[in-house]
Amino acid sequence: MGLTRRYGTLVAVDHLDLRVESGSIFGLLGPNGAGKSTTIMMLITLLPPSEGGAMVAGYDIIRSPASVRRHIGYVPQSVSADGALTGAENLRLSARLYGLPRSERAERISEALEFMGLSEHADALVKKYSGGMVRRLELAQAMLHRPAVLFLDEPTIGLDPIARHAVWERLRELRQRFGMTVFLTTHDMEEAEALCGTLGIMHSGKLAALGAPEALKKQVGADATLDDVFIHFAGASLGDADSEGGRYSDVRRTRRTATRLG
Amino acid sequence: MTFAEHAALPPVSADAPPRSRGLVGRASGTVLDFARESSAVADVELRKIFRDPTELLTRAVQPTLWLLVFGQVFTRTRAIPTGKLSYLEFMAPGVLAQSVLFSAIFYGIAIIWERDLGIVHKMLVSPASRGALVFGKAISAGLRALSQAVIIILLSLVLGVRLRLDPVSLIGVAIVVVLGAALFSTFSFVIACLVKTRERFMGIGQVLTMPLFFASNAIYPIAMMPEWLRVVARVNPLTYLVNALRELMVQGGQSTVGLPTDFLVLTLACLVMVILAARLYPGIVR
Numbered sequence: 001m002g003l004t005r006r007y008g009t010l011v012a013v014d015h016l017d018l019r020v021e022s023g024s025i026f027g028l029l030g031p032n033g034a035g036k037s038t039t040i041m042m043l044i045t046l047l048p049p050s051e052g053g054a055m056v057a058g059y060d061i062i063r064s065p066a067s068v069r070r071h072i073g074y075v076p077q078s079v080s081a082d083g084a085l086t087g088a089e090n091l092r093l094s095a096r097l098y099g100l101p102r103s104e105r106a107e108r109i110s111e112a113l114e115f116m117g118l119s120e121h122a123d124a125l126v127k128k129y130s131g132g133m134v135r136r137l138e139l140a141q142a143m144l145h146r147p148a149v150l151f152l153d154e155p156t157i158g159l160d161p162i163a164r165h166a167v168w169e170r171l172r173e174l175r176q177r178f179g180m181t182v183f184l185t186t187h188d189m190e191e192a193e194a195l196c197g198t199l200g201i202m203h204s205g206k207l208a209a210l211g212a213p214e215a216l217k218k219q220v221g222a223d224a225t226l227d228d229v230f231i232h233f234a235g236a237s238l239g240d241a242d243s244e245g246g247r248y249s250d251v252r253r254t255r256r257t258a259t260r261l262g
Numbered sequence: 263m264t265f266a267e268h269a270a271l272p273p274v275s276a277d278a279p280p281r282s283r284g285l286v287g288r289a290s291g292t293v294l295d296f297a298r299e300s301s302a303v304a305d306v307e308l309r310k311i312f313r314d315p316t317e318l319l320t321r322a323v324q325p326t327l328w329l330l331v332f333g334q335v336f337t338r339t340r341a342i343p344t345g346k347l348s349y350l351e352f353m354a355p356g357v358l359a360q361s362v363l364f365s366a367i368f369y370g371i372a373i374i375w376e377r378d379l380g381i382v383h384k385m386l387v388s389p390a391s392r393g394a395l396v397f398g399k400a401i402s403a404g405l406r407a408l409s410q411a412v413i414i415i416l417l418s419l420v421l422g423v424r425l426r427l428d429p430v431s432l433i434g435v436a437i438v439v440v441l442g443a444a445l446f447s448t449f450s451f452v453i454a455c456l457v458k459t460r461e462r463f464m465g466i467g468q469v470l471t472m473p474l475f476f477a478s479n480a481i482y483p484i485a486m487m488p489e490w491l492r493v494v495a496r497v498n499p500l501t502y503l504v505n506a507l508r509e510l511m512v513q514g515g516q517s518t519v520g521l522p523t524d525f526l527v528l529t530l531a532c533l534v535m536v537i538l539a540a541r542l543y544p545g546i547v548r
Binding site: 041044045046047066069070072073074076077078079080081082084085089092093094096097098099138141 | 295298299301302303305306309310313314378379380381383384385386387388389390544547548
């Protein structure tokens with residue numbers, strides 16, 4: 001509620017009010033620097049809000065961050081699986097950090113590997129994985145403890161179309177099988193349309209639009225595409241440093257991620 | 263069309279209470295949880311070292327040079343009063359302490375690297391206590407330093423240093439080395455959390471190592487120092503590391519303040535650093 005984060009005088013997230021239905025896939029769109037990542041960082045308790053607050057999975061992010069952490073999963077935009085370890089070792093680390101009982105660890109890990117189609121590569125070093133495999137492993141790590149809410153920051157950035165579709169399919173199934181709520185940020189209109197039941201469009205730290213993809217398109221025009229919707233609400237006038245492509249640091253980070261995963 | 267009035271409700275529905283999860287629902291924060299979490303971290307760190315042990319070998323180069331070149335030359339000059347011990351015997355524990363310091367002090371670069379990748383985010387978003395995450399890293403850095411102890415002990419034997427080789431002394435040396443490496447690597451962790459970038463970190467790392475080394479009793483006794491330097495040496499944890507190693511490693515070697523004091527200082531300093539690092543760790547992703 002009124003979630004706000006300032007960096008000096010820059011207001012990255014400005015009194016954001018938003019509600020996400022349990023069990024839905026929610027996509028947060030917006031240009032670089034609109035405040036999407038900052039919003040996620042606050043919701044996953046890694047960044048304290050300057051003002052306001054939020055409830056995640058039934059817990060207050062400010063008063064009980066540890067409870068929030070126990071009930072969420074998070075896949076950052078950059079590569080979070082450890083390349084110097086095998087897929088199974090990465091999962092074992094997560095299982096132990098999340099306190100899965102010893103008796104269930106092995107079963108959960110092989111289940112997660114199978115679910116993500118990585119069983120055959122369980123004992124290969126992650127640095128030998130393809131970008132799509134790394135992403136699926138990261139999803140496996142984030143879902144191992146069956147979180148109520150899964151947060152994903154640009155889940156398919158830098159992936160080829162096949163890998164991208166594979167990730168989408170896994171996300172849909174996570175939602176169906178385990179009733180997980182998925183909260184993701186994306187730049188990719190195709191992803192937003194294919195995956196998300198509800199979209200929020202952020203612009204300069206504020207929520208500029210909220211609704212189902214179809215409804216948003218109708219609002220903008222009879223045969224509007226989601227690109228039109230994006231431009232309409234996040235409306236960029238060229239030369240506006242903030243809306244056109246984000247700040248330098250964002251661009252650098254995004255491109256670096258894309259290179260790593262590619 | 264305005265969306266501004268769209269229900270002022272919290273992101274991610276509050277009305278869906280989490281299904282009960284006996285599996286992961288146990289409160290963390292107990293000693294057992296702490297041990298499980300930190301051993302999980304230490305376990306993966308050690309796996310990584312064994313997978314690529316080249317680092318352990320390159321770390322042996324510098325102490326070897328110190329002992330072979332510096333040690334041999336200064337043993338001849340007899341310029342430094344070292345009592346009953348030969349200069350080489352005096353400095354061997356100092357070189358071990360130095361080698362522990364020099365490799366631990368750059369440990370923080372790995373934390374910055376992991377932050378850039380997103381591994382730190384994954385760690386911090388887990389329910390594991392931050393203290394346990396830091397402690398696990400500290401222990402792995404400590405165990406890693408044991409390889410240096412092995413190399414320096416063997417080299418000292420070859421050079422004719424009269425070492426204490428009884429099991430109690432050797433175990434004592436191992437404990438002190440682990441403690442010292444844990445202390446300085448966590449100190450490095452703290453610096454990494456404060457400076458946050460590789461460039462600044464490297465600069466500070468370079469600036470710190472030499473003063474810590476020279477303002478200690480690693481290669482000359484405190485008695486030789488000017489008064490102001492003695493004061494610095496007394497608050498320098500490296501002095502206590504050298505002290506403890508000198509008494510435990512070398513026949514006739516003596517700690518200037520007594521082993522219990524050395525242990526106490528090292529343990530307390532390590533504890534303070536772990537607590538500090540645990541407090542600062544989340545800040546590295548901001």
